C-alpha cells in the first residue's frame with residue numbers, strides 16, 4: 001500500500017470537548033484506494049475522529065492534511081470545496097426528515113449538478129437500487145426502519161460519486177444478509193468508483209474481509225495504541241486491549257471494554 | 265464450604281441480613297448470614313474502616329454458609345468489601361460466595377471510577393461579566409453574518425439560482441399565514457372589543473363617544489395589532505422553527521447538510537424567514553381590520569351611531585400613514601422573530617430536552633424582542649414626527 005498516493009494525512013490530532021480530552025496524538029495516512037478501519041471500544045472517540053476529518057468538529061491540536069493543505073486552516077469556502085469530494089454516512093443515517101428517501105438522495109444532485117430532473121431520477125433509482133432500497137423511494141424517513149434509514153443514508157452518501165467515503169458503523173443494526181451485501185457493496189464501490197473508504201465498525205467479520213489498514217483507539221489512555229489492518233492486528237498484535245477486542249467472541253468481556261462502556 | 269450453601273433449607277426463611285468480621289491467622293474472615301434479597305437499608309453499607317488492621321499480603325475470605333438468597337443488594341455490599349480490601353492491601357478471595365455472585369462481581373471494576381467530570385464554570389464575577397460580554401458581542405456577530413447570508417440567499421433566489429426548495433417555502437408560508445388566521449382573528453377581535461368598551465366608558469364622561477372610532481382605529485393600526493400579531497407569531501411560528509431546527513440538530517441532519525456543503529442559510533433559514541416576512545404584514549393588516557370590527561361590534565351595542573357612520577368616522581380619523589407605520593413595523597418584527605428562532609435552534613444542544621429549551625427560548629426572545637423593537641420604533645417615530 002505504501003507506494004500509493006496519500007489522500008489524507010492526520011498528524012498528532014487532539015480531540016476534546018471543553019477540558020475533556022477524547023483522543024490525542026492520533027496520526028495516520030489514508031492511502032488512495034484503501035479501506036481504512038477505525039477500531040476501538042464504544043465511547044473511545046471513533047465518531048468524534050470522523051467528525052473532525054469531515055469538518056464538523058475543530059480539533060484542538062494537530063493537522064489534517066488533505067492534498068497538501070491543512071484542512072482546518074482553510075476558509076469556509078475552501079473547506080466546502082474539499083467536502084465535495086467526501087461522502088458521509090452518519091451513525092443513524094441522518095436523513096433529512098422533511099423529504100422522502102428519493103428526495104434525500106436527489107438533493108445533492110440538484111444542488112451540485114446541472115442534470116435534468118429525469119436524469120436525476122434515474123441516478124436516484126440507481127443509487128437506491130444498489131443498496132436495495134428502490135422500493136422505498138417515496139417513503140419518508142419516519143416510515144422506514146433503522147436499518148433502511150442507514151441504507152438510504154448510504155445511497156445519499158454515494159450520490160455525488162465521492163472520492164472518499166466515511167462510514168460510521170454501516171452495518172450496525174442490519175441483518176446478516178444485508179450486512180454481507182453491504183460489505184460486497186463497499187468493496188464494489190472501492191473497485192468500481194476507485195473510492196477510498198474510512199470505516200468505523202464493530203463488525204469483525206466485515207472488518208477482516210474488507211479493511212486493509214486501520215487504527216485502534218483506546219478509551220482509557222485516550223490514544224491510538226495500534227496501527228495496521230484488522231487481520232494483522234488479529235494475528236500478530238499482543239497488546240491486551242487489542243487482543244480482547246479482536247478475540248472477544250471467545251472471551252468474557254474484559255476490564256477495558258467495561259471501562260469503555262461506562263462512557264456511553 | 266460449598267458454593268450452594270445459600271440454598272440450604274435449614275436456615276430460617278425470613279432472616280434479616282447480617283454480617284460480621286473476624287481476624288484469623290490467614291487474614292480476615294467475613295461471615296454473612298441471612299436473606300439478602302430486599303433492597304433494604306443499612307446492610308448494604310460496608311464502612312471503609314470496618315476491616316480490622318491486617319498485614320499486607322493477607323487474605324480476605326468469606327463464610328457464606330448462612331447466606332439464604334441474595335440479589336443485587338448483596339453484590340453491592342460485596343463490591344464495597346472488595347474495594348475496602350483493595351485499599352487495605354488484602355487480597356480478595358471470593359471462592360466461598362455463590363458462583364453466579366462471583367461472576368457478577370468479576371464484571372465490576374476494582375476501583376470506583378470518578379464519574380466523567382461535567383463541564384463546570386468556576387470563575388470569578390469579573391471573568392463572568394467579561395465572558396458574558398464577549399459572548400454577547402460574538403453572538404451579535406454570528407447573527408449578523410447569518411442575516412447577511414440569508415440576504416445573499418434571497419438575492420440568489422431572485423436570480424433563480426437558489427438552494428431553497430419552493431416546496432419548503434410554500435409549506436412554511438402556509439404555516440405562517442393561512443393556518444394562523446383563526447388565532448389572529450380571535451385575539452385581535454377581542455382586543456378591539458376591549459379597547460372600544462373601555463374607551464366608550466371613559467369617553468362617555470366627556471360626551472365624546474364618537475371618538476371611539478379614532479381610538480380603536482389608531483391604537484390597533486399603529487400599535488396593538490402589529491404587536492399582538494407579532495407576539496402570536498413568535499409563540500406559534502418562532503417556537504415551531506426553533507423546535508424544528510434543533511430537532512434536525514439532534515438528528516444530525518444539520519451535520520449532514522454541512523458535510524454535503526449545502527448552505528444552511530439558503531436552505532434552512534431562507535424559507536423560514538422569508539415565509540414569515542412575507543406573511544406577517546398581511547396578517548397585521550388583516551388583524552387590524554378584525555380589531556376595528558371588534559370595536560365596531562361593541563360600539564354598535566353601546567352607542568347610538570349608524571354602522572356606516574362608524575366606518576366612515578374610522579376611515580376619516582385614521583390616516584393611511586398609521587397603516588404604513590404598522591406595516592413596516594410588522595416586517596421588522598417578522599424578520600427579528602424568524603431570525604432569532606432559527607439562531608436559537610441552530611445553537612441548541614442535541615438532546616430532547618434541548619428541543620424544549622430552544623422552543624421556549626425562541627418564544628421568550630421573540631416576545632421581548634418585539635416589544636423592545638416597538639419601543640425603538642416609537643422613539644424614532646416621535647423624533648421624526650410621524
Ligand SMILES: Nc1ncnc2c1ncn2[C@@H]1O[C@H](COP(=O)(O)OP(=O)(O)OP(=O)(O)O)[C@@H](O)[C@H]1O
Nearest residue numbers: 017022040041042043044045046047048049263264
Ligand atoms: N457533544 C459532546 N459533548 C461532550 N462530550 C461528548 C460529545 N459527544 C461525544 N462526547 C464524548 O466523546 C467520547 C467519544 O464519543 P464518540 O461518539 O466519538 O464515541 P464512539 O467511539 O463513536 O462510540 P460508539 O462506538 O459507541 O459510537 C464519549 O466519551 C462521549 O462521552
Ligand SMILES: [Mg+2]
Nearest residue numbers: 046047091168
Ligand atoms: Mg460512534
